[in-house]
Amino acid sequence: MGEDGRRLAGLAAAEKSQRAERQGSEGGGLGDYALRYAETHAYRAALGLEIGNRLGWAVRQGSINCLLTRPEARVDVDALVENCRRQGVYLRGGAAMGSQAEGWIRISVRTPEENLRIVDALSEG
Numbered sequence: 239m240g241e242d243g244r245r246l247a248g249l250a251a252a253e254k255s256q257r258a259e260r261q262g263s264e265g266g267g268l269g270d271y272a273l274r275y276a277e278t279h280a281y282r283a284a285l286g287l288e289i290g291n292r293l294g295w296a297v298r299q300g301s302i303n304c305l306l307t308r309p310e311a312r313v314d315v316d317a318l319v320e321n322c323r324r325q326g327v328y329l330r331g332g333a334a335m336g337s338q339a340e341g342w343i344r345i346s347v348r349t350p351e352e353n354l355r356i357v358d359a360l361s362e363g
Contacts, residue, residue: 278303278347285345285353292357298342306332306342309360315343318363327359 282305286297289307296308309315315331322329332339345356 281350281353282347284350285347285356288353288357289360293361304344304346306339306344307360308332308342311341313363315341318360319343321363322356322359325359325362327356329356 282299282303286299286305286307289295289305290297293307293309295310298306298308300306309318315333319329319331330344332342332344335342335344343360347353348356
């Protein structure tokens, strides 16, 4: 993982720890939602940085728990998604989201460890 990715993953882990502490003392609630949102944002940012740094692919981040990435033009997205499935990594081709996302891959944000596994699977193609 790149330096930025490690830093963001560390921040996300600290936020997760703080959330767990607050849950124990407050019993969850709306504050827990805000913490979970911040955690997801940090994980998504770290995943995007890792894809960009290691693979050099374009990344589009939104405000939900997934991102879009576009491999180099010569990559067959459908074949890549299928190969990742065989490795136990489940992604979706962007074409399922409409013609504007064709050629892109949608990746749901996971834990930092799972996100690294996703990037490893993408790099093995």
